[in-house]
Amino acid sequence: MSPGPGEGRDDNSFGDKWRTEIGLDGRAFGVEANAASGMDVHDDCKLKFLELKAKRTYRFIIFKIEEKQKQVIVEKLGEPTKSYEDFTASLPADECRYAIYDFDFVTEENCRKSRIFFIAWSPDTSRVRSKMIYASSKDRFKRELDGIQVELQATDPTEMGLDVIRSRAN
Numbered sequence: 001m002s003p004g005p006g007e008g009r010d011d012n013s014f015g016d017k018w019r020t021e022i023g024l025d026g027r028a029f030g031v032e033a034n035a036a037s038g039m040d041v042h043d044d045c046k047l048k049f050l051e052l053k054a055k056r057t058y059r060f061i062i063f064k065i066e067e068k069q070k071q072v073i074v075e076k077l078g079e080p081t082k083s084y085e086d087f088t089a090s091l092p093a094d095e096c097r098y099a100i101y102d103f104d105f106v107t108e109e110n111c112r113k114s115r116i117f118f119i120a121w122s123p124d125t126s127r128v129r130s131k132m133i134y135a136s137s138k139d140r141f142k143r144e145l146d147g148i149q150v151e152l153q154a155t156d157p158t159e160m161g162l163d164v165i166r167s168r169a170n
Contacts, residue, residue: 039137040071041144048074052102053116053147056080060087063098063141065133072098072141084162094125096134098141100148105169115169118148124155 051057060078065071075097076090087101099119106112120138122131142148150168154160 039065039133039141040069041141042071042073044074045072045141046144048077049100049145049147052100056102056114059083059102060090061100062090063100065096065130065137067133072137084165088157088160091121092123094123096123096126096130097121098134098138100145101165103165103169105166107170113169115149116147117150117152117165117168118142118145119152119154119160121154121160 045061045063048058048061052061057080058077059080059082060076061074062076062078063072064075066073078087078090084101084103087099091097091099099117099121101117101119103115103117104112105115120134122134142151152160152164152168158164
């Protein structure tokens with residue numbers, strides 16, 4: 001019996017490093033066999049996240065997967081004075097990224113609070129391979145960053161607009 005949509009088989013029709021997957025459209029495509037294992041996380045990612053969390057040194061951090069080195073690295077740091085618009089403008093329109101955003105807000109009881117958001121940015125226009133690598137590495141990467149309070153998955157800017165951030169912060 002052949003696998004159904006979204007199911008894989010290890011028939012090596014793409015060679016030893018690859019396995020065959022059947023897409024939701026019924027067509028076969030090759031997937032790197034170790035893609036689901038995730039990437040290494042550069043120590044700087046954890047260090048910068050701890051600085052954001054403990055010292056509030058940054059407003060946001062944008063992370064990128066370096067496919068050749070097979071690791072997640074820090075791509076950009078946003079100073080504490082940067083706005084949410086600065087953050088969203090820093091995300092590429094057609095490439096996947098992980099991001100941390102430190103959102104400050106005031107509650108209805110007039111209390112100042114902060115929430116640390118993890119955003120998995122995977123625009124519809126990005127490459128399929130890139131989307132797969134980011135999706136399969138996300139959980140491992142998130143485990144390295146202790147203190148994430150809210151998670152968002154966004155494929156276009158409206159899914160992570162300031163109104164969405166505000167509603168998820170409460």
